[in-house]
Each structure stands twice: as C-alpha cells, then as structure tokens.
Amino acid sequence: MSTPTTPQPPHRPRLGVFKFASCDGCQLTLLNCEDELIGIAGELEIAHFLEASSDIAPGPYDLALVEGSVSTPEHLERVRRIRADSRHLVTIGACATAGGVQALRNYADVEEYLATVYARPDYIETLATSTPISAHVPVDFELRGCPIDRGQLIEVITAFLAGRKPGIPNHAVCFACKRRGNVCVTVAHGTPCLGPVTHAGCGALCPTYGRGCYGCFGPAGTTNLPALLPILRRDGMGDDDIGRFLHTFNVTAFTAVAGQEPGTTEGEDPV
Amino acid sequence: MSEPVTGSRVLRVPALTRVEGEAALHLRIHDGTVTEARLDIYEPPRFFEAFLRGRAHTEPPDLTSRICGICPVAYQLSACRAVENACGAVVDGQLAALRRLLYCGEWIESQTLHIHLLHAPDFLGHDDMISMSRSHLAHVERGLRLKQSGNAIVELLGGRAIHPVNVRLGGFHRTPTRAELRPLAERLRTALDDAWDTVRWVAGFDFPDAECTADLLALAETGTYAIESGVPTVLPYGDEPPRSFPLRDFRDHVTEEQVPHSTALHSRLDGRRHLTGSLARYAVNGHLLSPLALAAAREAGLGDPPLRSAAPGAGRGEVCRNPYRSILVRAVEVLYAVEEALRIIAEYERPAHPHVEVPARAGAGHGATEAPRGLLYHHYALDGQGRITDACIVPPTAQNQGAIEEDLRRLVQGGLDRGEDSEAELTRLCERAVRNHDPCISCSAHFLDLKIERPFRQPWRVRC
Ligand code: SF4
Ligand code: SF4
DSSP, X not given: OOOOOOOOOSSOOEEEEEEOBSOSHHHHHHXXXXXXXXXHHHHSEEEEETTTBSOOOOSOEEEEEEESBBOSHHHHHHHHHHHHHEEEEXXXXXXXXXXXXXXXXXXXXXXXXXXXXXXXXXXXXXXXXOBOGGGTSOOSEEEOBTTBOHHHHHHHHHHHHHTSOOOOOOOBHHHHHHHHTOOOHHHHHOOOOOGGGBBOOSOSHHHHTTSOOOXXXXXXXXOOHHHHHHHHHHTTOOHHHHHHHHSSTXXXXXXXXXXXXXXXXTTXXXX | OOOOOOSEEEEEEOOOOOTTTOEEEEEEEETTEXXXXXXXXXXXXXXXXXXXXXXXXXXXXXXXXXXXXXXXXXXXXXXXXXXXHHHTOOOOHHHHHHHHHHHHHHHHHHHHIIIIIIIHHHHHTXXXXXXXXXXXXXXXXXXXXXXXXXXHHHHHHHSSSSSOSSEETTEESSOOOHHHHHHHHHHHHHHHHHHHHHHHHHHTSOOOOOOOOSEEEEEXXXXXXXXXXXXXXXXXXXXXXXXXXXXXXXXXXXXXXXXXXXSSXXXXXXTBOEEOSHHHHHHHHGGGSOHHHHHHHHHTTOOOOOOTTSOTTSSSOOOOOOGGGHHHHHHHHHHHHHHHHHHHHHTOOOOSSSBOOOOOOSEEEEEEEEETTEEEEEEEEEOTTSBEEEEEXXXXXXXXXXXXXXXXXXXXXXXXXXXXXXXXXXXXXXXXXXXXXXXXTTTTTOOOOOEEESSOOSOSOOOO
C-alpha cells in the first residue's frame, strides 16, 4: 500500500482559526474553498481550527484568522491570549472587523434585551457591547464582509504565504458593478442602494440580482455618505428607513462614517 | 486497567464550541453511575429576537440568516414563511419550486459537510478530514465535489453560498432562466452518482448499538418528503400513534425553558424530550422518499420506513432510532435532494414575476421548515405598518438538547458498564454521542482535553 506522500517543507507556517461571537459563516468560507482546501492544508499546518478538526495544537501561530466580535468577559481575556500567540492576526468578517450584527446592542439597553430573550437574565454573562477585535488588540489586516468573500480570503492566505500585502482594493461596490456591466439599479429603477458607500469584495452581487446593496461589507475606504442621503430619500426612504439600512450588519462602522447614531435610539451613549 | 470506579467525579470537555454556538460537556459520575449529563451551551447571546423588534417586516430573512452561517437558507425561508403567513401571502407554483430547489442545495451542502468532514472521521478513527484524506483520498474528494454541487445550487439561486442575497419575501429578487439552470443539471447528474457512492460508503461503517428514546418531531407534507413546509408531526416513543398539531399552536406544544447552564433555551414537546432532524424526518416521512432514495435506504440497511398512519410496532415498517445511523439517513437525504433538484430543474418554467407582493398588515404569523439539523420555527407579530412587535425563533439545536443529553448519559453509562473507564475512552464516547446529532457543525467537531476529577471536589457549576 502506498500513501500519497507530498514532500513537505520542514516548517510549514502554522494556521489558527478562532471564533468569538459570530454565526460561523466566515470560517465556513474557508471550508467552502473545496478546490483549494487540500492545497491549503499542504502549505499550512492547521494547528487550531475547531470547526474542522479535533486535533488541536497550542500556539504560537504564524497566521491567526479571527472570526466574531468581543461580547463576553471571557472574550476580553481570550483575545489578548490569541494576539500574544500569533505572529499575524487577520480578522475575518463584519463581526470581527466591526462588531457585527450583534453590535446593535451597543445602541440599546442590554438589560432589556436580556429580559426579552431570557426568563432568567441573571444566568447569562455578557458585555453591554459587541466590539471589533481591533478595539482590544492590534490587528494586522481586516477582511470585510458578512460573510467574507472566498476569493478575497484566498488572496489573504496567498499573500501571507508569499510575504506580501494582500491586494484587496478599498473602493466601492459601484466599481464592481461597472466592471460587471450591470445596469445601475438606482439610476434605472430608483432602487435604494448602498453600493456607492460600501466596500467592494462581493463582485456587486446584489445589483447583479436586481436588488440594492444593503452594505454587508461595511463602508468603503473613502465614502461620501452625505451625498447619498438625498438620493435614498428621493427613492422613497424615510429617515428611519435610512437609519436601519445603514445600521444593520456593520452598525459601528457606518455609524463612525456617518458621525451619527441609529435613529431609533437617539440620545443613547454608545459606550 | 483503570482505577476502580468509586466515589464521585466530574468529566468535563471544556470546549465543544458551538451548538448554534459554543458548548462544553459536563458529566457527573457517582459510584459508576452517570447521575448528570449536561451539554453546556455558552455561546454568547446575540439577541436577535430583541433587535428584530421595531424592524420592518421585510428584514427578517436577511437578518435572521446571520444566526447561522451553516444553514442560512433555513433561516431565510422559515422567516419568509412566518411573515408571509402574517400578511396573508401565498407563494406557490414555480416560485415555491425554486425555494425547494434552493433548500435542496443547502441540504446537499450541509449534510455532505457533516458526513465527510465531521462524522465519518469518527468511524474511521481520524481527527479530521485532512488526516482522513491521507488514507481515504477518493472519499474525501468525492465529498468535497458533492458539497460543491450543493453550493453551486445555492450560489446560482442565491448569489452566494453563505447568507444568499437573492431571497426575499414572496420569492426572489431575480429568477433564473431555464438556460441558466442547465449547467447545474449536468453537474447534478455527477452528484447523483457521488451521492449513491456515499450511501454505499457509509453503509459499510461499523455501527454500535444504541437507541434514542425521545419522541420524534418533523414536519409532514402531503405527497412529498417535507423540506420547506409542512405540519408538525410527532412519532412518540413507545406504542402511541403518531399525532399532528397546527403550526400556529407550535408554542403550546414545544415549550422553552431556560436552564442555568446554557444560553440556549431548552425545549420540551408536550412535557417530554424530543428529537428533530434526520432520524425524525425519516421516521415520519420516509415512505414519501423517491423510489431511488428508498432503494438506497434499503440497501443501507435502514429497512422500510413506516407509513405515517400505521402505529409503530404494527409490523409495517421500521423506525431507525440508532443515533449512530443518522449518517446513513443523511446520506439518503442527500441522494434524495440531488434527485429532487434535478426534477425541479427539469420541470422549471420561469415564472412571470420573480416574487408575489407581501403587503404589510397587522397580524401574527408562523413559519417552519426542515433545516438540515431539524425543525426550525419562526414567529413574528406585526403592527399596522408592518413593524415587528414580537419575534420568537426556536432552532433545532435547542429542541434536541434534551435528547442529546439523554444520549450522552446512556452511552457513557454503557461505556462504564463495559469497563471503559479511562478519560480517553469516555471522551471519545462523548464526542461521538454529540456528533451523531450534528447539533451544529463546529459543536460536533472539536474537543479539548476532557478532565476527570477524582474525587469530586468542585462546586456544581464549573466554569471552563
Ligand atoms: S461577519 Fe457575518 S458571516 Fe461572518 S461570522 Fe459574522 S455574522 Fe457570520
Ligand atoms: S452588494 Fe452590498 S449587500 Fe450585496 S453582497 Fe455586495 S456588499 Fe453585500
């Protein structure tokens, strides 16, 4: 019996994949790289990836991919430990990069949230906020999206292996729409779309399917949000609708760009 | 030989992470008897039900999909059904067929992931798919190919495999043309062979004896194996006949209670433990599978499923209650989903409109579908402008938790009775007991060091 033996370099870089508060979708993106998975496993030693393997090795890790936001007291400590154990730390997805959808709690009364969901809120340990990894430790690169894009993830891993910066453009979804030859949904159909202010990465998926972008990649590098607001109003959105539109999957990031809080909880201190 | 089993001790597996999130195991053993088995779910609360309040009725599909990246389609479609129910909208014909096609994609992708990446390594003594691929490369490659064909369906219909963007209330933003579906059909024909081979492969595994004594709960639909719709139907353990109840009464039957050790709420069905998912679906609906899938089920040793109207034990059909064999049912369901996808594509005519209108109105609605891991229920109450005033989501994992704990208790007890007393042996048993139920991919995948404390010194609540 012969087992296929690919000669492996003596020191393959060690990969760790870690999860905080999240839906697991971003790490699943790695498992969805079916064509590349076995290749990646040959280039990197998968030292810690709970979703995929029972074989867990301690740090240090050369590359840590971190999914999810910091939302419990235990997370605060764990995120520091992972940082200390990792040479390169890359956040994957809106949760890790901007606090995720669960950061809606930052603008609400968490005690009340707990009481809505749990009969005995005192059993639950949680922080009043859901924060990005970068609020706690230095981060080497942030990959956006809810979920992240498979092609961009492979680019990040390839760049890491080659020792160069990931080539992830910072422009808006509109660019991808033009490149794809889409008819603009706002110009042609008056559909409200956040494409002009949203970070590229998805290949302009929503407009390709005839809907407006809802901002799941968060704000683009340079955005002119105030210029978009009158267009959204023209297309039938009230201020409340605009507030919810911007404040969903990347609530903290769009809030930072807009310099305002979600309309529904005016006056609340975001902590 | 391990030391004699006397006194109390506690077994802990500190990080199973995730059951719809993160989990750990906690077993208490007293004089060789398991006195307590807990699946501790400590996934941080994310408050979806709370922040859905005040949102527009169009938002639940995109929002709730972020509860689980492993089965986003299940969340999107349960949400759509509940809101459409509240607003009095009906989605049928080709739009309903497209939804079923999308769901078939998720079934193929998600069940195949569980079979190949998570569950099979248990039977073959591996830590993961990567190490398994060294000795079983062809099987792993076939699994990845099959998974990819499921993803291809979701990507084509939904735009992307995780959190698809094309689903909306009333149907889709854009429907595909027949021509766009054609390449998918070619790929699915290969997938049909792969799915058959998968059934044969897993049928050759070694299955320990075990029996799950929980009541089985699945949706039932007239004339077809229920996926994206149906009426909750219970096949009780023992001699009671099957029973159904209207979906609007779901919360009168499936009640949730909070337990101190878990952030997931615990559910009970009419006061008893129950199980949803593949075993339940096959027991309730197996006779409605296609002839091909039924032939595969027979070949895999699952026997003839009972007719729903026949009382169990009446000599008509078998109910598979062995949780280890759930991998067989999953493999059969993948085969069925591939075949069903091919059928829907063959009969597809592009509908005149990509969606029906779902005008907002005050009301309450219920929606349930069969997520790969089991029945997923959503409820929303809306005000006159369609703002959500109340939301309730009951995921399969919360429902299955009681049955999983009972399984853990029984399997570890069996191990102890056979003299399997070492930490390694008991840990392995626990891991397998949990993975059998696929409570959520990451939960079933990894186990850190299990600790046995002898003698028992810790307070009842041990934080990991
Ligand atoms: S960013 Fe989105 S897809 Fe990624 S883990 Fe968070 S909720 Fe899931
Ligand atoms: S178009 Fe916008 S909302 Fe749609 S996938 Fe891309 S970034 Fe996300």
